[in-house]
Amino acid sequence: MPDAGATVRDAPATGRSLLGVFPHPDDESLAAALTLLHSAAQGVDTHVVTCTGGENGENLAGIEMDLPMDEQRRVEMAAAADALRLSSHAWLGYRDSGMVGTPENEHAEAFTNADLDEAGLRVAAHVRRVRPQVVISDDAKGTYGHPDHIMGHRVTVRAIELAADPDAQLEGAPHVVDLHVSHAIPRGELQRLHEELTERGLESPFGGDDGPGDFGTPDAEVVTRVHAPEQADGKRVAMLAHRSQVGEDSFFFNFPDDLFQEFMGVEAFAVVSSARPLGEAERSALATDLFAGVA
Ligand SMILES: [Zn+2]
Numbered sequence: 001m002p003d004a005g006a007t008v009r010d011a012p013a014t015g016r017s018l019l020g021v022f023p024h025p026d027d028e029s030l031a032a033a034l035t036l037l038h039s040a041a042q043g044v045d046t047h048v049v050t051c052t053g054g055e056n057g058e059n060l061a062g063i064e065m066d067l068p069m070d071e072q073r074r075v076e077m078a079a080a081a082d083a084l085r086l087s088s089h090a091w092l093g094y095r096d097s098g099m100v101g102t103p104e105n106e107h108a109e110a111f112t113n114a115d116l117d118e119a120g121l122r123v124a125a126h127v128r129r130v131r132p133q134v135v136i137s138d139d140a141k142g143t144y145g146h147p148d149h150i151m152g153h154r155v156t157v158r159a160i161e162l163a164a165d166p167d168a169q170l171e172g173a174p175h176v177v178d179l180h181v182s183h184a185i186p187r188g189e190l191q192r193l194h195e196e197l198t199e200r201g202l203e204s205p206f207g208g209d210d211g212p213g214d215f216g217t218p219d220a221e222v223v224t225r226v227h228a229p230e231q232a233d234g235k236r237v238a239m240l241a242h243r244s245q246v247g248e249d250s251f252f253f254n255f256p257d258d259l260f261q262e263f264m265g266v267e268a269f270a271v272v273s274s275a276r277p278l279g280e281a282e283r284s285a286l287a288t289d290l291f292a293g294v295a
Helices: 027-041 069-083 116-130 147-164 187-199 229-241 257-264 280-285
Strands: 017-022 045-052 088-094 134-137 179-184 222-227 266-274
Touching: 017 027, 017 116, 017 147, 027 045, 027 069, 027 134, 027 222, 027 229, 027 266, 045 116, 045 147, 069 088, 069 229, 088 116, 116 147, 134 147, 147 179, 147 266, 179 222, 187 257, 229 257, 257 266
Parallel strands: 017 045, 017 134, 045 088, 134 179
Antiparallel strands: 179 266, 222 266
């Protein structure tokens, strides 16, 4: 049975709340650990909803595993939630859809086959519960195109509409989200990382000469960069909590210290929607702070 409940922990009450909606357990740590830790350190209540159980993940790190993958990933997610000092974590209850063209994709409970309104209502219930000013999800491309990541974006957009709609079939008072952002991997920075690694004779994840190509987010679309190098070690711990997915020998932890600090100490975001018009002044205020302009 999916666990729809949430573990509420103590958190300082600043009235600020951040909700991340992520398709699989580990996405929150890979995409937003710095921002979650940095926000929690500033007294923001941080909440994560994980849409699927990640049950089709492979044992990428090659650990010894006594548990079936779905149970393993629940244990890992609980450890990551602790490492991230989340105010709450909740499971949305869908199944991991696997990669395009695999039988897992056809499963009736696969997230990619979910009814948009039904899934939107499930997320919207969490929006009304935690009343975030800022919501983080994938972008419309699903960041790297995985069907669950594309669905994560669509469901979050729908949930934000439903949470604000007084006629929606939902408990709790309507809630308007100030800012919906997608986590971004700025293309220019990927290109620079690729060049740095290649110049030093180290292996680039983008292979030989090609570089990242059109992977990542065009730099012009990136609105916010959260700089929090002091949380880079915390991000590492949160990523490693997903033991079957991220090992010590992972690419992320094996580039030179200066590059690790530079590239792992910052997370970038693009705007999906905003409740208020974002002119030049508002965008420049958002450059380093997702909560800029929030009352
Ligand atoms: Zn994922």
